[in-house]
Amino acid sequence: MTRDLKAPICVLGTGLIGGSLLRAATAAGYENWGYNRSEDGARAARADGFDVTSDLVAALTRAAESDALIVVAVPMPAVDHLLGTIAAYAPRCPLTDVVSVKGPVLAAVHRHGLAARYVGGHPMAGTSESGWAATFPELFRDAVWAVGVDEGTHVDPWRRVVRLALDCGSVVVPVVAAEHDRAVARISHLPHVLAEALAVSGASGGPLALGLAAGSFRDGTRVAGTAPDLVRAICEPNRAALLEVLEDTLTVLSAARDSLRDNGSLADLVTAGHDGRRDYETAERWAITDVRPGEHDWLEALRVAGQRGGVLTELP
Amino acid sequence: MTRDLKAPICVLGTGLIGGSLLRAATAAGYENWGYNRSEDGARAARADGFDVTSDLVAALTRAAESDALIVVAVPMPAVDHLLGTIAAYAPRCPLTDVVSVKGPVLAAVHRHGLAARYVGGHPMAGTSESGWAATFPELFRDAVWAVGVDEGTHVDPWRRVVRLALDCGSVVVPVVAAEHDRAVARISHLPHVLAEALAVSGASGGPLALGLAAGSFRDGTRVAGTAPDLVRAICEPNRAALLEVLEDTLTVLSAARDSLRDNGSLADLVTAGHDGRRDYETAERWAITDVRPGEHDWLEALRVAGQRGGVLTELP
Numbered sequence: 037m038t039r040d041l042k043a044p045i046c047v048l049g050t051g052l053i054g055g056s057l058l059r060a061a062t063a064a065g066y067e068n069w070g071y072n073r074s075e076d077g078a079r080a081a082r083a084d085g086f087d088v089t090s091d092l093v094a095a096l097t098r099a100a101e102s103d104a105l106i107v108v109a110v111p112m113p114a115v116d117h118l119l120g121t122i123a124a125y126a127p128r129c130p131l132t133d134v135v136s137v138k139g140p141v142l143a144a145v146h147r148h149g150l151a152a153r154y155v156g157g158h159p160m161a162g163t164s165e166s167g168w169a170a171t172f173p174e175l176f177r178d179a180v181w182a183v184g185v186d187e188g189t190h191v192d193p194w195r196r197v198v199r200l201a202l203d204c205g206s207v208v209v210p211v212v213a214a215e216h217d218r219a220v221a222r223i224s225h226l227p228h229v230l231a232e233a234l235a236v237s238g239a240s241g242g243p244l245a246l247g248l249a250a251g252s253f254r255d256g257t258r259v260a261g262t263a264p265d266l267v268r269a270i271c272e273p274n275r276a277a278l279l280e281v282l283e284d285t286l287t288v289l290s291a292a293r294d295s296l297r298d299n300g301s302l303a304d305l306v307t308a309g310h311d312g313r314r315d316y317e318t319a320e321r322w323a324i325t326d327v328r329p330g331e332h333d334w335l336e337a338l339r340v341a342g343q344r345g346g347v348l349t350e351l352p
Numbered sequence: 353m354t355r356d357l358k359a360p361i362c363v364l365g366t367g368l369i370g371g372s373l374l375r376a377a378t379a380a381g382y383e384n385w386g387y388n389r390s391e392d393g394a395r396a397a398r399a400d401g402f403d404v405t406s407d408l409v410a411a412l413t414r415a416a417e418s419d420a421l422i423v424v425a426v427p428m429p430a431v432d433h434l435l436g437t438i439a440a441y442a443p444r445c446p447l448t449d450v451v452s453v454k455g456p457v458l459a460a461v462h463r464h465g466l467a468a469r470y471v472g473g474h475p476m477a478g479t480s481e482s483g484w485a486a487t488f489p490e491l492f493r494d495a496v497w498a499v500g501v502d503e504g505t506h507v508d509p510w511r512r513v514v515r516l517a518l519d520c521g522s523v524v525v526p527v528v529a530a531e532h533d534r535a536v537a538r539i540s541h542l543p544h545v546l547a548e549a550l551a552v553s554g555a556s557g558g559p560l561a562l563g564l565a566a567g568s569f570r571d572g573t574r575v576a577g578t579a580p581d582l583v584r585a586i587c588e589p590n591r592a593a594l595l596e597v598l599e600d601t602l603t604v605l606s607a608a609r610d611s612l613r614d615n616g617s618l619a620d621l622v623t624a625g626h627d628g629r630r631d632y633e634t635a636e637r638w639a640i641t642d643v644r645p646g647e648h649d650w651l652e653a654l655r656v657a658g659q660r661g662g663v664l665t666e667l668p
Contacts, residue, residue, distance in 0.1 A: 160564050160565075160566040161566060162566070162567070179566065180563060180564055180566070182564060209560070209563055209564060211560065211564075215560065216564075218557070218561075219557050219560050219561040219564050220561075220564060222553045222554050222556065222557040222561045223554045223557065223561050223562070223564055223565040223566075223568075223569040224564075224565075224566070224568055224569065226550060226553055227550060227568035227569050227571075227572040228568065228622075229605070229608060229618070229621065230546045230549070230550055230572060231568070231572060231625065231629075232608075232618075232621050232622055232624070232625025232626070232628075233546070233601055233604050233605055233608070233621065233625065234542060234543060234546055234601075234625075235624075235625040235626070235627075235628030235629040235632065236604055236621070236624045236625050236628045237538045237542055237597055237600060237601055237604070237628075238538050238539050238542075238628055238632060239627065239628030239629075239631045239632065240538065240600070240628075241534070241535050241538040241539065242659070243635060243659065243660055243661030244525070244527065244531065244535050244658060244659045244660075244661070245534075245535040245536075245538045245539050246539070246631060246632050246635045246661075247496060247525055247635060247637060247658075247661050247663070248476050248496055248498060248525060248527075248532075248535050248536060248539055248540075249476075249539035249540075249632060250476040250477060250478070250495065250496070250539075250540070251478070251575075252539075252540055252543035252544065252547070252574075252575045253539040253540065253543050253632070254632075255543075255571040255572070255574050255575070256543040256546060256547060256571070256572055256575075257625075257628070257629050257632065258568075258571050259567075259568045259571070259572075260625040260626055260628065260629035261626070261629045261630075261633070262626075263626075264619075264622045264623050264626045267618070267622045267626075268617070268618055268619060268622055271618055271622075272612070272616055272617065272618055275612055275613075275616055278612065279609065279612060279613055281553055282605065282608070282609045282612070283609070284553060284556070285549055285550075285553055285605070286602065286605055286606060286609065288549050288552055288553070289545070289549055289598065289601070289602055289605070290602060292545060292548075292549070292598070293595065293598045293599070293602065296588070296591055296594065296595060296598070297591075297595055300588055300591055301584070301588065302545070302548075302583070302584055302587055302588055303580075303584060305545065305548050305549065305552070306544075306548055306580045306583045306584055306587075307580050308548070308551075308552045309547065309548025309549065309550075309551040309552050309573075309576040310548070310551070310576055310577070310578075310579075310580045310583075311551075311555065312548075312551030312552045312553075312554055312555030312556075312573070312576065313547075313551040313573050313576035313577045314577075315555045315562060316551065316554060316555065316562050316565060316569070316570075316573065317577070319559060319562045319563060321563060342560060342563075343558070343559065343560045344559055344560075345559035345560070345562075345563050347563070
């Protein structure tokens with residue numbers, strides 16, 4: 037399928053992630069076009085020289101004609117509607133997405149009969165800005181891009197998605213949907229929840245507390261500056277995994293509260309937290325080089341490698 | 353007391369804050385010397401040209417002879433011992449501190465009979481590094497420096513402390529001990545506690561979760577990289593205020609958990625958090641210009657101004 041590797045891409049949704057993807061794909065030499073629901077957003081993209089329409093059927097018809105890789109780049113609440121239209125106008129195109137949660141997208145893809153050519157994706161990149169104005173082609177440079185290796189994944193669309201991620205400058209972490217969702221609950225959705233709670237607490241202290249706030253508060257609340265609708269669209273679809281992580285965190289914080297109250301000590305929490313941060317700082321990615329897509333058990337082999345910190349740095 | 357304004361300073365403890373203060377005071381033209389408990393630390397400072405000894409009595413005797421402003425710059429657990437020695441060798445020197453909590457220091461100062469010339473201080477500056485090697489003179493530049501206006505504060509030492517803070521490049525927030533401690537519980541100690549809890553949760557996800565972690569996790573756990581002993585020495589002495597804030601935060605997070613579980617919604621938390629971060633970003637400091645130290649009710653007038661976001665940008 038080498039001839040397909042730089043086949044065109046069609047990006048649905050031209051906000052921060054989708055728009056930056058159009059820019060990065062252009063820089064990497066991909067023919068590409070996009071769709072945006074709001075004509076204002078589409079016009080802003082066109083003003084910068086990108087081929088973006090607010091006519092979804094037109095974008096999808098063109099994708100079907102040229103076997104483009106379709107990239108769903110809208111928040112979770114808008115995914116179902118898009119998949120329905122894709123099923124009607126471009127059901128045989130390879131399909132991926134950049135949505136922050138994978139289980140619910142995979143389920144929706146199955147409901148719409150699109151599973152055979154679907155491979156989930158999630159670039160771990162973003163800023164607290166949103167919309168076309170915030171897009172830039174280097175957003176994915178040196179980032180990690182989760183790519184699905186769920187049971188039944190086909191090699192051809194999988195290679196197209198991996199190739200796109202690599203061409204945008206990312207490394208690829210192979211992961212199945214449920215494990216992705218549990219992991220991002222810990223390292224992406226919980227940070228949002230804690231940042232919001234910290235911002236609430238600081239503001240409750242009024243001008244004196246906010247005036248005394250320095251680096252720890254500034255960094256700890258940074259992502260609370262993200263648009264509320266976007267935070268909700270990121271976190272709420274991952275309800276089950278986030279609830280589990282929130283319960284764990286309430287347990288950890290309650291134990292710290294008890295220890296501080298009864299013994300004046302935060303030793304257990306602080307020691308464990310410092311160890312955790314050290315694990316994060318010293319975590320080493322290693323390149324997966326021994327798995328050949330399509331061979332026996334390739335999906336499971338990639339899944340296990342991803343769990344152990346392995347990444348793909350080139351197309352296997 | 354204008355002649356005293358650049359009178360010498362004697363800094364007890366030459367870690368990140370105390371050592372950086374020696375550097376900043378030197379840059380501002382103050383005669384200064386320091387004490388450090390470990391001879392290794394003192395030697396490191398001397399190697400950089402600073403007059404630092406590990407002989408506490410010698411440092412204090414010199415302070416008493418020259419009416420130096422003594423700055424206590426050790427973690428809370430070491431404060432009591434230092435104050436006992438100050439009471440023995442330099443009881444009439446003006447006295448301040450840079451400890452992260454003010455109520456316990458004020459109480460200890462009273463126990464040692466040193467209250468008449470004491471003014472509490474707390475520069476809101478730091479990094480996750482510690483020790484002499486981490487010191488630099490610009491640490492306090494554009495920072496906020498809390499200075500005590502507790503009942504019974506005398507004008508002369510108060511002016512010396514304010515002048516030092518201003519000469520180091522900070523603005524001064526006037527605040528009483530109890531209100532300071534409640535405020536920093538919200539904007540300094542809670543950020544530490546939440547960062548530790550987030551780091552614990554991330555590490556629990558293993559190499560996969562840590563490998564997918566991006567900006568929100570990195571920023572949210574940054575201060576969990578601080579040495580555990582230092583975090584405990586900062587947070588634990590503020591037990592009462594931190595317990596209150598932790599209870600509030602457990603309530604906020606439990607409500608968010610309930611809402612997510614029962615309604616699939618994080619709306620209340622996310623809206624309130626976004627509002628709080630906006631309050632922080634748009635908080636405006638204003639200069640206090642209408643209070644003359646020593647006049648009737650000057651301490652209360654400064655306290656009220658500090659509560660409302662007022663700062664001193666020059667010596668009144």
